[in-house]
Amino acid sequence: MIRVQVPATTANMGPGFDCVGMALKLYNFVEMEAIEQGVVIDVEGDGADKIPRDKSNIVYLAAERVFKIVDRKPAGLRIKLTNNIPLARGLGSSAAATVGGLIAANMLVGSPLSEKELLNVATAIEGHPDNVAPALLGGIVVSAKEDDDIKTVKIQPPAGMKCVVAIPDFQLSTKAAREVLPQNVSMEDAVFNLSRTAILVAALMRGDFDLLSIGLDDRLHQPYRANLIPGMKKVFAAAKLAGAKGVALSGAGPTLIGFCDENIGLIAKVMKDTFAANGVRCRVVELEPNPVGATALEKISL
Ligand SMILES: Nc1ncnc2c1ncn2[C@@H]1O[C@H](COP(=O)(O)OP(=O)(O)OP(=O)(O)O)[C@@H](O)[C@H]1O
Numbered sequence: 001m002i003r004v005q006v007p008a009t010t011a012n013m014g015p016g017f018d019c020v021g022m023a024l025k026l027y028n029f030v031e032m033e034a035i036e037q038g039v040v041i042d043v044e045g046d047g048a049d050k051i052p053r054d055k056s057n058i059v060y061l062a063a064e065r066v067f068k069i070v071d072r073k074p075a076g077l078r079i080k081l082t083n084n085i086p087l088a089r090g091l092g093s094s095a096a097a098t099v100g101g102l103i104a105a106n107m108l109v110g111s112p113l114s115e116k117e118l119l120n121v122a123t124a125i126e127g128h129p130d131n132v133a134p135a136l137l138g139g140i141v142v143s144a145k146e147d148d149d150i151k152t153v154k155i156q157p158p159a160g161m162k163c164v165v166a167i168p169d170f171q172l173s174t175k176a177a178r179e180v181l182p183q184n185v186s187m188e189d190a191v192f193n194l195s196r197t198a199i200l201v202a203a204l205m206r207g208d209f210d211l212l213s214i215g216l217d218d219r220l221h222q223p224y225r226a227n228l229i230p231g232m233k234k235v236f237a238a239a240k241l242a243g244a245k246g247v248a249l250s251g252a253g254p255t256l257i258g259f260c261d262e263n264i265g266l267i268a269k270v271m272k273d274t275f276a277a278n279g280v281r282c283r284v285v286e287l288e289p290n291p292v293g294a295t296a297l298e299k300i301s302l
């Protein structure tokens with residue numbers, strides 16, 4: 001039986017749309033074993049009542065992808081999912097499921113695929129690398145797609161960086177949050193995001209939290225998604241007033257994330273209160289950046 005732990009991730013980090021993401025210390029677990037026949041899927045935890053237990057399950061689909069690539073397949077498969085990452089909230093639940101399925105299936109057939117190959121397959125499944133790369137590699141990962149090959153640069157999260165996430169009680173699928181984005185953007189907005197992404201990466205590498213305020217600014221996706229998340233701009237403003245060094249939409253939302261080095265309790269409170277004042281109930285959780293990516297916890301040969 002294979003057991004894999006996969007971290008949650010916060011993608012984009014403001015301007016780094018589809019190319020920057022960071023792993024967080026919150027985990028899903030994927031267990032997988034070969035059985036004599038059939039497909040058995042058990043799900044516990046977040047979304048257990050919503051996640052399919054048949055061959056449309058994305059963990060199963062990821063496993064099938066590996067079996068097809070390596071042309072080796074167990075007769076039957078048992079999968080158990082234990083989920084702590086909230087579903088469709090912007091914390092990389094689908095990336096964790098995909099990465100967990102790929103790693104477990106690869107191990108089940110003797111690990112023929114390298115980490116790099118798994119990353120390329122994971123990105124092909126997800127459509128963009130910003131969640132799957134940090135889910136697999138840990139830390140903060142900047143990714144660039146070169147055809148089907150993903151180039152990555154991993155940055156260790158700066159010492160002392162803390163995160164607070166405000167997770168609304170409604171779901172927002174990535175698909176829906178991408179449908180509101182424009183097909184084209186102006187040169188001015190493109191340059192705005194280029195400069196902010198460069199500053200973001202410099203700030204993270206230097207551990208310069210004061211640069212985060214400008215480095216998390218974005219014009220490519222957050223302004224368009226604001227209408228889907230009541231109170232988003234007000235929560236951003238309140239968190240900054242309370243001491244957050246920067247704030248962003250986590251992934252495709254609706255979760256909002258604040259970055260700080262102090263005052264985390266106050267920032268968490270104002271984010272929750274400001275969401276509530278705008279009619280959104282949310283759960284606020286303090287989460288640390290995670291230097292470590294997906295990890296195989298044990299491999300037991302039966
Ligand atoms: N553990 C899981 N097992 C099977 N399917 C899952 C699992 N976790 C998520 N999913 C599927 O992925 C969907 C959510 O993916 P989506 O990309 O919309 O959001 P997200 O990954 O949580 O957020 P984001 O990509 O913005 O960080 C769920 O509705 C479900 O269909």
Ligand SMILES: N[C@@H](CCO)C(=O)O
Pocket residue numbers: 011012017018019128130131174177178221251252
């Ligand atoms: N970069 C993606 C992350 C969510 O999957 C987006 O913002 O749509």
